[in-house]
Amino acid sequence: MKEIKYQEDWNDSWKHSYQYDLLEVYESDNTCGYFYSYDNRRKHTLELIQKVAKPGAKILDVAAAQGNFTLSLAELGYEVTWNDLREELIDYVKLKWEYGIVHYAPGNIFTLDFNAEFDVVLIAEVIEHVAHPDDFLRNIAQMLKPGGHIVLSTPNGGYFNNRLPRFSDCPDPSQYEAIQFKPNSDGHIFLLHLDEIEHLSHQAGLFIKETLLITNPLTNGHLKLHYLLKLLPKSWVQTCEKLTCSTPLAVKCKLQITTIALLTQSKSTN
Structure with missing residues (x-):
């Protein structure tokens, strides 16, 4: 994707998006945990998609923001539909587009009438x-072609430093409807545990x-470890990440910060 330069006359949402692009794709500060954790998550996410979908497959990127996954997938040969509530970001994404097929579908994903359209x-x-993550996942599943896949990434609820509640422990999730859809970590409502993801997935058919638990506290710069990231070579950080990814599941559930899950729809599911 093209690298773009900051313009003072951009609207606020473009300026805000550009600050994330500086970290995520332009590597303006590769000594911070955000860069390492995003780079790690993007690598594993794209690899999972490539495992189950060949170039030319139709992919929907929900809440795609500044479109970094959208554009990366388009450049890998997929036909990608970008979606976000912020319609004004379309032209920002188009500035970065270099090649590949990208469609734009702004708005509430559940009013766009996508029914069994995506691989x-x-x-x-x-x-x-x-x-309501249960309703959310159930509705997303309806957008898949038979035998299609969902790739889901979310903070790991089992991480030892997590302070947010389990969804399954909340008797009335509707109390959070007024604060949902807020961006960044301030907008997190629940952090799902592995058993909850499994339960929600089964409910949605x-x-x-496959499930991956990735990104340890060093990779993410948690617990003041971001100071070490300024000193350690990138290869050392990556080696540490590989080591923690190879630990037993019980350890990873407590140590790793991010969950990535590949969910598959049964071909017999309607």
């Missing part, structure tokens, strides 16, 4: 922002094909 739906760091 893959990507919901990256979205489900923790909604008051989906099966978990």
Whole structure:
């Protein structure tokens, strides 16, 4: 994708998006945890999609913001539909577009009448922002072609430093409807645990094909470890990440910060 330069006359949402692009794709500060954690999540997410979908497959990127996954997937040969509530970001994404097929579908994803249209739906760091993750996942599943896949990434609720509640422990999620859809970590409502993702998936007629627990506190710069990121070579950080990813599941559930799940729809599911 093209690298763009900051313009003072941009609207506020473009300026805000550009600050994230500086970290996510332009590597303006590769000594901070945000860069490492995003780069790690993007790598694993794209690899999962490439496992289950060949170039030419139709992909929906939900709440795609500044479109970095959208554009990366288009450049890999997929036919990608960008979606976000902020319609004004379309022209920002178009500035970065270099090649590949991208369609734009702004607005509330559940009013756009996407029914069984996509081979893959990507919901990256979205489900923790909604008051009813069960209904959300059930509705997203209806947008898949038979045998289609959802790639879901979300903060790991089992991480030892997590202070947010489990969705399954909340008797009335509707109390959070007024604050849902807010961006960034301030908008997190629930952080899902592995058993909750499995339960929600089954409710939606989906099966978990693969689950990854990634990004340790060093990679993310948590617990003041961001000071070490300024000193350590990138190769050392990556080696540490590989080591923690190879630990037993019980350890990873407590140590790793991000969950990525590949969910598959049964071909017999209507």
